[in-house]
Amino acid sequence: MKRKLAKTGFKSPYDSDYDDDDTYEYNSGDDVEDGNKESFIEKEAQKIRKKGKAAYFKREMFRCPYCTRKPKPKDGIYEHLMSHARGLSTSAADIKTRAEHAALLKALGPI
Numbered sequence: 001m002k003r004k005l006a007k008t009g010f011k012s013p014y015d016s017d018y019d020d021d022d023t024y025e026y027n028s029g030d031d032v033e034d035g036n037k038e039s040f041i042e043k044e045a046q047k048i049r050k051k052g053k054a055a056y057f058k059r060e061m062f063r064c065p066y067c068t069r070k071p072k073p074k075d076g077i078y079e080h081l082m083s084h085a086r087g088l089s090t091s092a093a094d095i096k097t098r099a100e101h102a103a104l105l106k107a108l109g110p111i
Contacts, residue, residue: 037099041099042103044099044104045104046107048065048107049107056108059076061076062078062080062081063076063081064101064104066100067084085101086105089101089102
């Protein structure tokens, strides 16, 4: 087993120095995964901050930029947008959806 691992360059998960917590930088176009999620959140938060809160306030309502088919929240109140982002950042099925809403929450934050 060790010879096979030595040839391939992979570390054995049974070694004491094995580190499975490999985080890496998100690059545009990459898939969002657990390893680059934090980097993705930071880059998205920077984009959102650059646009400012006014970019998400249209027709007298706050809207989530990531939920386009059914605009959320329907009433357009800022606190409800933050509640929507908080809920999806923890419970969405897709990692990318969780990361996008976490970035929205991080960038806009409390008033």
